Amino acid sequence: MTRVARRHVLYIPGFDPVPPRAYRERYRREAARQAEISGYVIEKGEPPEGARFGWHVDAHVEGAEVAVDLEVLYWADIVRERMQGGIGATYLALVRTAWAYIGSGALWRLMRLRKGPVIAALYPVAVLLGQGLVALAIAGLVAWCFYRGAHGLMSLIGADQLADPFDAFRPLAALAGFGTGYLFLRWCAKRDHLYAWYLMKDYAFSSSLKGAYPPEQEARMEAFADRIAEVLRSDVDEVLVVGHSSGAYIAVSVLADLIRAGRVPDDGPVLSLLTLGHVVPMVSFLPKAGRLRADLAFMGSADVPWVDVTAPGDGCAFALCDPVAVSGVAGECKRWPLVISAAFTQTLSEAEQARLKWKLFELHFQYLNAFDRLPDGADAYDYFRVTAGPLTLRDRFGERAPSKSRLEAPVNKFTDMAA
Template sequence: MTIFKRKVFYVGGFDPRGVRFYYNLAKEQLGRYADKTGEAVTMSSRRNASPIRSDWTIRNDTADATTDYSFLRWEDIVQQAWIRNPVQLGLRAARVYAGYFRLFDFATVRKLATGPLVTMLYPPILSILLPLLLALPVFLIALLWLPWWLALGLGLVIGGAGAIPLLDAIRAPWLLRFAVFNGEFGDGEGSPALQARLDAFADEIAKDLHGDHDEVLLVSHSNGSILAMLLMARLLERYDGILPANFVLVTYGHCIPLVACRRDAVRFHARLRYLSRQDFRWIDIGSPPDGAAFFGANPLLLVGPSPRPRIELLSPRFHRFYEPETYHKGWRNKYEIHFDYLRVGDRVSPLDLPSLTASARGIEASVAAFRTIA
């Protein structure tokens, strides 16, 4: 008989790579966990439980623990929203950022965290300035032989081409697509396709919510945390505000204020107000150096002064679990920092996702163990 049984439902971020990438990442990182702990951890093959859900099983024979893991899929919606044409991306981004400057509460966001504000603004700024800076010397040199209009055209073409790999290195196009997706969230419910997918996610969770597990975790990462708010509202409404005592919401690197701080996201605000009146356990893990996450920010305080959910805001303290030479820092590694929640560092943390899914500790015990680490 298994000593500890866990159920995990995972909602990922705005990433077109989907379940295959995350399954391989989980398998790789659980291998690192096993190597560093000496525990015998295995992971089953991936199986399709439904068109929108892929399952696998994580087994820790040393600790006699089993995790039934369900990856809730929405990468097809991301792929449809993934703008490939750079001209179209630029035009859509220009329209979305105009909306941000008109409707976004920058003052509140700045009080919550400056890092996400920088991350939000630097892609459009650099996408304009970098090609122009590279074009300028080409233009000036070409003026020696060509008419100004030909020199200008040549400079812009070469400057634009030269900027592409530099912008890709700092993930500017990805961040622009991310901003466009969230900027086009409308009143905060997303597209009809996304709303239907969230309804289907609630149906999938309902199948196993009251099973014979010691704990049930709804885990979200990055943009998935925005979806998790809408999903949590659906679950609580379905069960009259009462979820099982062993249910915990876990958010990694949440970016909920990107929608919550839009003045036009009225339905999202209503969802947050509803959640703020409910009683459930929520553990948020966000890193201060993560420029895409709102570290230490309770998004429910944006809609009221005394939210009821039992939320705990934690830093993963990556600097404690990585050696200096492997610790992700600097602008080029901001993207990697945002994914470190899903990895095992040089030292195993009780709160990284592989540890949460492989150990025989419940999440409350994992938080307690994390607090004892100097």
């Protein structure tokens, strides 16, 4: 058993435009809550050297002192750039994304896993189509009112006896209607109270190349690999890579690249992988995701402990779906991931569950938050024991059995893998 005195955590977010400081503040806030609940001490320290977006904590957890450097592997700039498309571009992305999943048959296979994330994927389509219909209705009403108002005005001044006096008003009425409908959609996109425009951009990005990684994402993943390789040359005891949401499949591919390239030193720190709230099938089920499927198969049999945590209460994740197995790439030597549940109904009080009931996005981030009703046992999922405790990921969960409710049956039609 390796006792950890120093750990470096590298967190890969999902498709999220927020700056890294939001994750830093979430960690500090929720660590303080969990420390009060569980009797830990987790205190802020100086930021780690070489980390562009990082912070440090000194922890006293489970009777041990642990120094932890944490950093966010940044790609929010790519997310923000992809979210800048206008109204027309968004509706065009809607059509392309729907075709990517429906035309390939991926949508029907995803529905055989968990309904929640599929509904979450269809939700922005429904909302945007609904808003589009409302915009058309508004445009028609404004055009009609404009035209009838012009008719009344011309009648009032006696010009209605002229031949075709209203021809000039028809294009003006149409322009007024179109402009009003467009302004309504711009308001919807800007406010996005229902998060539909954001989610549409998210799914459009993931499916833009039918499962292949966009070039800018590949370039950033290469930079992530360089940074992890640098940390693996430091004198910490464990390097823990955490991938959340769509950051889970990014973490899988980055580590697969790193290991294949021989950049993980034999005498270096323990390397571990933790994935949270994954949405892997949304990409691995697409026809051109051969690169991701190969990485999943590789990491499934690699000598790197990989723990995957989801919860049935998270409607945005493929809860308890083994991402390697359901993608149809589990080989005979498959060892990972260990699929376990965060079990929100058991780890959150009834009051906390009621507070989060309709906050779907906050539920999707609950893996990074404090739990106010943790069960006994060192192998209960607790983000702060995992990141700031004295046990490596393998030692903490090594004796834990996988969830009995996990799904492992291969469902994916596309199982070819990149060489």
